[in-house]
Each structure stands twice: as structure tokens, then as C-alpha cells.
Amino acid sequence: MDKYQLLQRPFIAFDSRLSEALNHKLPQFETPDPIPVSDSTTPPPLSSWMVFRIFDFQEIGVHDEAQYLPDAFSIERHLIDGESNEIFKLHHLNYKTCAQLFIGFAETKPDIAIRHCIVEFLLGKILQLPIDQMHPKTMTINCGAILIELSKLEPNVIPNIIRESVDIIYRKMPSMNVMCFDRFVNWFSHYLSNFRYEWNWQEWNFKSILPSSGLNENTEMHPTIVFMREFIKKLLRLSYYEKIKEVLPEQMVQFLGDAPLSKFKYDNEQLSGYPLAEDLLHALRHKCAPEILLYMVESHQSLGDLSKIDVLLQCIAHLGCKSFTHVFLLFSKYASELKHLASSENAQHAMLNAIYEVWTHNDQLKVVLTEKLVRLGIVHAKYIVSWFFAPAQKKELTKIYVWEIIHITIRFAKSPPTYNADTPSTSAMAKMYIDTGADMERNLRFLxxxxxxxxxxxxxxxxxxxxxxxxxxxxxxxxxxxxxxxxxxxxxxxxxxxxxxxxxxxxxxxxxxxxxxxxxxxxxxxxxxxxxx
The missing domain is CATH 1.10.287 (Helix Hairpins)
Incomplete structure (x- = not known):
């Protein structure tokens, strides 16, 4: 067993002689009381931490050469963690060097499954609770880049280990903490995007977790089902619809949903907003002046104020559907008029509803366009919160894009854009941020x-x-x-x-x-x- 040990034990050579020697009784040892921390210069006592384990001896697959995996609580396993942690702390910003050092460390003990422990350590960093001192997104990106580089350095070994670890996590998905869910989805989708989305999809049998009645309003919230839905949506952001549909097996295509294309409802002549939509589309295509557009909306008598806002935002989102640049230009050009129309909570909710109706099947566009509306000062953070926490949006609270938007609005409230108040081009909304800078912290706490x-x-x-x-x-x-x-x-x-x-x-x-x-x-x-x- 010496070749499986990382800690030097010279006393083993004298085991036969020590076993026959006279045993001595040692006095009872009592641990001293902890020293209270009296000032800032006294280091605090070491705190405990949660040990993250994926693999045990029974769950390691058989490869070309059988390898020994130390017990989950053995000193060897902790020594491997300690060495991995030192390599990571010193070199995590340079993923290539870090991956090469990990491989070099694994080669020092070829009879021990150190590669399994390294993958386990990196995934533990991604899923660590409480959240690591480093920003969780930074941790996900750094560890993800290292795992990708490891897979490229040893393409016949590391991808198989990652496949084993992901399969184990997938089977235990119902017990995963929600705080880890987004990080796992983000890392895994990014990892697959670097390897042509190739995976053992057929082994992911989700039907066994469902009742015989199939999907319903409650079972579609099952953790594994939500994972499949959000994971595939994240893959769509990194690729395109036809590609993902091609790589997924038939049983998983149902989570893909419809193509993420825009849906413009006012091309239906039966709708009361159709005449106004026709006029607005014609004016927008001919790049009419902002004041003319506002006059067209306000002078229309057959629709209520919220319906007019719905028609206008749907027209803007429809014309700008070809790219981010198109819709951003329209939002920026007519920002003052949109702020004038968004004078109440209901008006801002109508704007959000119009955009989300056009992009019902595209969560990425919902995030990007909402962020643009917030940055332009058209929609306020508190009204975005009230929109998503309304009873009508209850189901949306299980979706990742909602929390992306909420975190974006909070970051904006914490660090609004800086403007020069003396610049003539500075908008009224920007000057409001300057004038109320002292109240920013109070507004953040209220939010x-x-x-x-x-x-x-x-x-x-x-x-x-x-x-x-x-x-x-x-x-x-x-x-x-x-x-x-x-x-x-x-x-x-x-x-x-x-x-x-x-x-x-x-x-x-x-x-x-x-x-x-x-x-x-x-x-x-x-x-x-x-x-x-």
C-alpha cells in the first residue's frame, strides 16, 4: 500500500518490532480553552468548512489502468485537496499554466486517481457554499476555463472523468441547493459549447422521475425538469436553434420549445391596435422625428393609454428584431418620448409586457432589452421588481433569466452611470442621478x-x-x-x-x-x- 500513500510514514518499517514492544500508558490529554480574540492583530481560530465529495471508490469507472481512490475522509484525500488548492490559488488567473501544473501533480502518483480528485476539487469551487470570497461568476469562469484546458491536454481521460461527475450530479439534482443551480448550468453549458455539444444524452433518463400522469403544473417544476429546461435555454444562447435541435435526442427536444423568433401580434387586422400599428411602423421606417411619433401616439383616440404603449413598444421591438443594434438605436432615439409615456407603474409594466410578448421564446433578448430600458431610465428598478413578483408572473420566478434581470437592476441601483452635469447633452434623467447621488444608498436599501x-x-x-x-x-x-x-x-x-x-x-x-x-x-x-x- 506504500505506493498509494501521500504522507510519509517511516514507522511502518518498524511495525513488527513496535507490535512486540512494551506498551506505555500515556496521561490523559486535555485541549486548552480557546483564547478569546482581544484585538484585530490576534488571528481568529480556524473555522470548519464543508468537504465537497463527488466520487467514492465504488463510483470510479474502469479505465485503461485501475487506479486507487483514497477514502473520502482519509488524510491522503485531504492532502490532494490541499495541493490542488495551493496550485489553484497561485495560478487560477492563468488557466493554461494552472492546467499544466495539475497534470504534472497527477503524474507524480500514477497509481492514485488524482485526476478524479482535481475535477472534484474544481467542481467544488464552482458549487461552493457559502459563496466564495471571489465573485461566483469569476469562480465559474476560471474553473471552467481550467477544466476545458485539462480536457484538451488529456482528451482521452479528463472528459470521461467530467462525464462521470456530471452524471452523478445529474442523478442527485433534486437535492441540489438552488444557490448552486445557476452556476452549474452556466459552467456545464459553456463546457459543452467548447466540445461541439457532444454528450451521452441517451443516458439522461428523466422520465423515471415523473409520475405516471406525466408533466403537469406541479411536476414541471421538478428540479431535474427545470434543470433540463434552463440548461437547454443556456445552450441556445451559445449556439443556434437548429444546431441544438440536431444534437439533442428526441426525448429532450420537448424542452427546446419553439424557435426564439419574434412574434408581432399587430399584423392581425382584427385587433383594435392594427391601424395605429400600421401608422407607427410607416413612421418608424421613415425615421420620423421623435415629437411626431409622440403626437401620433397621443392623438389616437380609439385606444387607452396602456394599449397605445403596448402598440408602440411592440412596433419598436418588431422593427429592431434583426439585431441588438437596431432596437438599441430606436430606444435611444425615442428615449425622451418613452420616458414621457412611462409616467406610472402600470405604464412601465405595459412596456415590459409588450417586449416580452414579442420575444416570448427568447430569454436572452428579454434580459438585454430590459437592461437597456433600465440604463436609459425608461423603466425603474422597483417597477421591474413589482412586475416579476406579481401573481401573474409566478411561474417565471423559477427561470434563470428573471434573476439575471433582477441582479442587473440591483447592480445598476448600486452603481448608476456617471455623467458630467455641465455637459449640454446630459439628459434630465442623468442629471437626476447626479442630484440624488447622496440618496443612492438609501434607495438601494429600500429596493x-x-x-x-x-x-x-x-x-x-x-x-x-x-x-x-x-x-x-x-x-x-x-x-x-x-x-x-x-x-x-x-x-x-x-x-x-x-x-x-x-x-x-x-x-x-x-x-x-x-x-x-x-x-x-x-x-x-x-x-x-x-x-x-
């Missing part, structure tokens, strides 16, 4: 607490509606939607950990109002206790 409060409201609404739908038998059926939203709440709190540390009293106040939603209060109090340690 964060408002989102937490809306979590409570939508969870309470779901609980009441579910009780009515199941006639009081809700405990007999798994509630996957509730699990997703609670996980998103936990993720949201830890993502903005530093900001919420200043909002403890506000969180406690919201949690005290959650008598009918004990799970919500438990997440809040657990988060608060984590911050107090």
Missing part, C-alpha cells in the same frame, strides 16, 4: 428590503391559492415551486450579504410579519444567525 417583502407576499399568495386548489390536502403533494422560491430567497440574501448586514432590523421586522409562512421566517432568522457568528 433590497422591498424585494424581500415581495418574497413574503408571493409565498403567502401561493400558500393560500394552493390550499384552495388542493382543498386542504396540500401536504400530500410535493410543492416544487415553493422549494425553488425559498432557495432563490436564500440565494438573494447571501448574494447581497454585505448590504443586508446593515439591514438586520429591517429583515427582522419583515420576518415578524410572516406568521402564515414559517419557512420564510426560518430562512431570514438562519441568515441573521449566520451573520452574527
Amino acid at each position: 433590497l428590503l422591498d424585494i424581500v417583502h415581495r418574497f413574503l407576499k408571493i409565498l403567502s399568495f401561493h400558500k393560500q391559492s394552493r390550499r384552495l386548489a388542493t382543498k386542504g390536502q396540500e401536504q400530500l403533494m410535493p410543492d416544487y415551486w415553493h422549494g425553488w422560491v425559498m432557495g432563490r430567497l436564500q440565494e438573494f440574501l447571501f448574494t447581497y450579504l454585505l448590504e443586508f448586514r446593515k439591514l438586520r432590523d429591517g429583515l427582522r421586522s419583515i420576518a415578524e410579519k410572516a406568521e402564515n409562512c414559517p419557512g420564510f421566517a426560518k430562512v431570514i432568522y438562519t441568515f441573521l444567525s449566520f451573520n452574527d457568528t
Whole structure:
């Protein structure tokens, strides 16, 4: 067994003599009490951490040469983790050098499955909880680039190990924390995009997890089903519809959905907005002046204000559907007129609804166009939040693109664009950001607490509606939607950990109002206790 050991044990050579020697009784050893931290110069005691393990001895596949995998809790396994961590900390910014050093480390002990441990270590970095000190996106990108380079350096070994690890994670998807879900989807889709999307798709049998009745409103929220849906949507962002449809097996094409093309409803002459849409399309194609466009919208008498906004935004999104540049130019040209029309919460909701109707099957365009509206000051962050947490959008809260938009709006609220107030071209909205810069932190805190409060409201609404739908038998059926939203709440709190540390009293106040939603209060109090340690 010496060739399987990473720790030198010279006493083994004297094992036969020591076993026959006289045994001595040693005095009882008592650990000293921990020294209290009295000042900032005293280092804190070492804290415990969660050990991430994917592989055990039974789950390693048979390759050209059988390799020994140390036990999950053996000292050898921890030594491999320690060496891998040192290599990663020093060289993670240079993925080529880091991958070469990992391969060199694995070659020092060819009889031990160090490559399995390295893949396990990198995936553990991606999925680490609590979130690593480095930004989770940076961690996902760095570890992903290293895994891709490892696969290129050893194409006959590393891809097989990654396939084993992903299959194990896939089988355990129902128990994955929601905080890890987005990171796993982002990494895995990016990894496959570098290898022509080739995978053992046929082995992913998702039908066994579904009841005999098949998909319904509840089972379509099953973690594995949601993973398949969001993972394939992410693949679409990195490729194109026909390519993904070609590589996926028939049983998975149902998660692909319709082609991500625009849908313009006002080409139907039966709709009341058709005449206005025809006039606006003609004016937009001929690049009419902004004030003329606004006059055309406001002077139309047969439609209400919200319907006019819907027609205008659908026309802009329809004409700009060929590229980001087209629609961005239209938004920028008519930004002042759109701000004038978006004078209320309902008006801004109508704008979001119009854009999402045109791009129903394209989550990427929803994210990009919403971000543009926020940056132009046409739609406010608080109204985007109220839109997504409305009961009508309840299902959307399980989709990744929604949380991308919410995080974008919060980042914008934390760091709005900087302008020169003396520049004549500076817009009124930009000057508003300059004038109210002192209130930025207060507005950010209000936005964060408002989102937490809306979590409570939508969870309470779901609980009441579910009780009515199941006639009081809700405990007999798994509630996957509730699990997703609670996980998103936990993720949201830890993502903005530093900001919420200043909002403890506000969180406690919201949690005290959650008598009918004990799970919500438990997440809040657990988060608060984590911050107090």
C-alpha cells in the first residue's frame, strides 16, 4: 500500500518490532480553552468548512489502468485537496499554466486517481457554499476555463472523468441547493459549447422521475425538469436553434420549445391596435422625428393609454428584431418620448409586457432589452421588481433569466452611470442621478428590503391559492415551486450579504410579519444567525 500513500510514514518499517514492544500508558490529554480574540492583530481560530465529495471508490469507472481512490475522509484525500488548492490559488488567473501544473501533480502518483480528485476539487469551487470570497461568476469562469484546458491536454481521460461527475450530479439534482443551480448550468453549458455539444444524452433518463400522469403544473417544476429546461435555454444562447435541435435526442427536444423568433401580434387586422400599428411602423421606417411619433401616439383616440404603449413598444421591438443594434438605436432615439409615456407603474409594466410578448421564446433578448430600458431610465428598478413578483408572473420566478434581470437592476441601483452635469447633452434623467447621488444608498436599501417583502407576499399568495386548489390536502403533494422560491430567497440574501448586514432590523421586522409562512421566517432568522457568528 506504500505506493498509494501521500504522507510519509517511516514507522511502518518498524511495525513488527513496535507490535512486540512494551506498551506505555500515556496521561490523559486535555485541549486548552480557546483564547478569546482581544484585538484585530490576534488571528481568529480556524473555522470548519464543508468537504465537497463527488466520487467514492465504488463510483470510479474502469479505465485503461485501475487506479486507487483514497477514502473520502482519509488524510491522503485531504492532502490532494490541499495541493490542488495551493496550485489553484497561485495560478487560477492563468488557466493554461494552472492546467499544466495539475497534470504534472497527477503524474507524480500514477497509481492514485488524482485526476478524479482535481475535477472534484474544481467542481467544488464552482458549487461552493457559502459563496466564495471571489465573485461566483469569476469562480465559474476560471474553473471552467481550467477544466476545458485539462480536457484538451488529456482528451482521452479528463472528459470521461467530467462525464462521470456530471452524471452523478445529474442523478442527485433534486437535492441540489438552488444557490448552486445557476452556476452549474452556466459552467456545464459553456463546457459543452467548447466540445461541439457532444454528450451521452441517451443516458439522461428523466422520465423515471415523473409520475405516471406525466408533466403537469406541479411536476414541471421538478428540479431535474427545470434543470433540463434552463440548461437547454443556456445552450441556445451559445449556439443556434437548429444546431441544438440536431444534437439533442428526441426525448429532450420537448424542452427546446419553439424557435426564439419574434412574434408581432399587430399584423392581425382584427385587433383594435392594427391601424395605429400600421401608422407607427410607416413612421418608424421613415425615421420620423421623435415629437411626431409622440403626437401620433397621443392623438389616437380609439385606444387607452396602456394599449397605445403596448402598440408602440411592440412596433419598436418588431422593427429592431434583426439585431441588438437596431432596437438599441430606436430606444435611444425615442428615449425622451418613452420616458414621457412611462409616467406610472402600470405604464412601465405595459412596456415590459409588450417586449416580452414579442420575444416570448427568447430569454436572452428579454434580459438585454430590459437592461437597456433600465440604463436609459425608461423603466425603474422597483417597477421591474413589482412586475416579476406579481401573481401573474409566478411561474417565471423559477427561470434563470428573471434573476439575471433582477441582479442587473440591483447592480445598476448600486452603481448608476456617471455623467458630467455641465455637459449640454446630459439628459434630465442623468442629471437626476447626479442630484440624488447622496440618496443612492438609501434607495438601494429600500429596493433590497422591498424585494424581500415581495418574497413574503408571493409565498403567502401561493400558500393560500394552493390550499384552495388542493382543498386542504396540500401536504400530500410535493410543492416544487415553493422549494425553488425559498432557495432563490436564500440565494438573494447571501448574494447581497454585505448590504443586508446593515439591514438586520429591517429583515427582522419583515420576518415578524410572516406568521402564515414559517419557512420564510426560518430562512431570514438562519441568515441573521449566520451573520452574527
